[in-house]
Amino acid sequence: MSEVKKRCQLNDCNRAASTYCFCCNKNVCTRHFAEHIDAVKAQIDPLANEINTMVEKIQGLTIEQLSEKPLCELRQWQIDMHQLIDEIFFAKCKEIEDLARKNQEKFVEHKKQQFEIIMKIQDDVKQLVEDGDATFEQIQLLKNQLASVETNLASFRNNFLAVNARVFAQGLVTVLSNLNKPSINQNQWTNQPQLGNLISMSTNAPPS
Ligand SMILES: [Zn+2]
Numbered sequence: 001m002s003e004v005k006k007r008c009q010l011n012d013c014n015r016a017a018s019t020y021c022f023c024c025n026k027n028v029c030t031r032h033f034a035e036h037i038d039a040v041k042a043q044i045d046p047l048a049n050e051i052n053t054m055v056e057k058i059q060g061l062t063i064e065q066l067s068e069k070p071l072c073e074l075r076q077w078q079i080d081m082h083q084l085i086d087e088i089f090f091a092k093c094k095e096i097e098d099l100a101r102k103n104q105e106k107f108v109e110h111k112k113q114q115f116e117i118i119m120k121i122q123d124d125v126k127q128l129v130e131d132g133d134a135t136f137e138q139i140q141l142l143k144n145q146l147a148s149v150e151t152n153l154a155s156f157r158n159n160f161l162a163v164n165a166r167v168f169a170q171g172l173v174t175v176l177s178n179l180n181k182p183s184i185n186q187n188q189w190t191n192q193p194q195l196g197n198l199i200s201m202s203t204n205a206p207p208s
């Protein structure tokens with residue numbers, strides 16, 4: 001028996017190598033090579049099925065499908081924002097109640113003060129009517145006092161409680177498509193495989 005130069009490189013196989021198998025990049029015996037050829041052939045049927053599945057996928061592709069997920073996310077955002085707005089609303093309602101309660105004493109005090117001033121003005125007017133000799137200056141003075149009560153009331157109302165509520169319309173949600181970005185063109189997501197590289201199989205064993 002002549003000495004065998006190369007042996008099958010697969011595990012636990014000591015037979016003489018007959019060829020080089022490109023699928024595993026090893027010297028292999030005839031039996032193992034036949035097994036590998038069969039294994040490669042066995043991949044063709046599933047591949048054909050995968051291709052059919054892909055064809056159906058491409059044919060079934062619709063604009064609606066591509067819009068579905070963004071629409072779904074937008075609806076979820078709407079739900080979340082409604083919930084957030086409700087939470088803010090109720091929290092701020094409570095703040096208004098709390099602040100009003102906190103300033104209740106100041107409110108009572110203010111009301112009392114303004115009431116006293118207006119009673120004093122009323123008394124003065126009554127006195128002028130009784131005396132029957134009111135001057136222009138006296139009338140003007142009472143008018144000014146009355147006007148200042150009006151101003152006090154308005155000022156207290158403004159200082160007592162105010163809500164600064166803003167509506168942010170812009171920037172909360174943005175909708176965009178990468179297809180419309182000027183720097184990107186269609187070829188960037190059309191990845192065409194090089195067909196020549198897909199099939200490389202040989203029965204001629206090159207020297208290893
Ligand atoms: Zn192989």
Ligand SMILES: [Zn+2]
Nearest residue numbers: 008013029032
């Ligand atoms: Zn072998």
